[in-house]
Amino acid sequence: MPDMGLFVTFEGGDGAGKTTQVRLLAEWLRERGHGVVETREPGGTELGRHIRRLLLHGGEVSPRAEALLYAADRAHDVATVIRPALDRGDVVVADRYVDSSVAYQGAARSLGKDEVRELSMWATESLIPDLTVFLDLPTGDIAGRLGGTADRIEAAGPEFHEAVRREYRAFAEAEPERWLVVDARKGIDEIAGIVRERVAARLLGGEAAGGRRAP
Numbered sequence: 001m002p003d004m005g006l007f008v009t010f011e012g013g014d015g016a017g018k019t020t021q022v023r024l025l026a027e028w029l030r031e032r033g034h035g036v037v038e039t040r041e042p043g044g045t046e047l048g049r050h051i052r053r054l055l056l057h058g059g060e061v062s063p064r065a066e067a068l069l070y071a072a073d074r075a076h077d078v079a080t081v082i083r084p085a086l087d088r089g090d091v092v093v094a095d096r097y098v099d100s101s102v103a104y105q106g107a108a109r110s111l112g113k114d115e116v117r118e119l120s121m122w123a124t125e126s127l128i129p130d131l132t133v134f135l136d137l138p139t140g141d142i143a144g145r146l147g148g149t150a151d152r153i154e155a156a157g158p159e160f161h162e163a164v165r166r167e168y169r170a171f172a173e174a175e176p177e178r179w180l181v182v183d184a185r186k187g188i189d190e191i192a193g194i195v196r197e198r199v200a201a202r203l204l205g206g207e208a209a210g211g212r213r214a215p
């Protein structure tokens with residue numbers, strides 16, 4: 001059992017399979033005796049579920065209001081779920097985090113990456129993940145993966161999703177020690193295996209928490 005927490009986030013475009021991989025990683029860690037907390041943004045808390053509804057199904061949301069609502073959801077998730085879990089020594093596995101805001105609001109919505117990152121750093125008191133897994137799915141494959149009715153963000157055009165993907169790839173290139181890029185077209189089990197290997201290395205290496213500073 002680790003004596004300090006580990007914070008793992010999953011990022012990627014819509015339909016990349018993050019939710020499945022979050023669940024598989026959490027199950028695998030639990031089988032090995034780790035305390036594990038799963039969360040998602042937006043909507044990892046009661047307050048967050050209200051915010052999620054407003055953001056995705058509540059009608060028009062102007063770009064700055066959108067950025068602030070995602071940051072408010074995150075602030076509450078960190079304060080009430082993520083930090084307490086890390087302080088207990090648990091592993092936190094999050095379906096999206098700050099990098100989603102920087103990619104979606106900062107770049108694709110043109111609000112400015114630095115400003116949006118600053119907003120989230122304030123909201124989270126500079127909590128950055130130990131490891132971020134980017135499930136990389138070519139934009140052309142997104143439509144085929146999304147069943148049912150698209151939410152407000154999913155319904156944005158291919159240029160928006162291409163801009164999001166470009167940003168994620170640039171983040172991963174700039175910070176390779178934090179990011180693991182995996183081709184989301186690989187099979188579910190193969191992806192899960194690649195993720196486990198990297199998480200196991202982090203847990204064994206005891207690198208967690210040490211690097212948790214503002215970027």
Ligand code: TYD
Pocket residue numbers: 013014015019041042070095096097098100101102104105153154
């Ligand atoms: P999510 O529930 O992860 O949807 P999916 O499973 O389809 O990927 O996220 C909902 C939407 O919110 C998604 O389209 C991405 C968007 N989003 C942002 O634009 N900014 C953010 O900070 C976050 C966390 C999500």
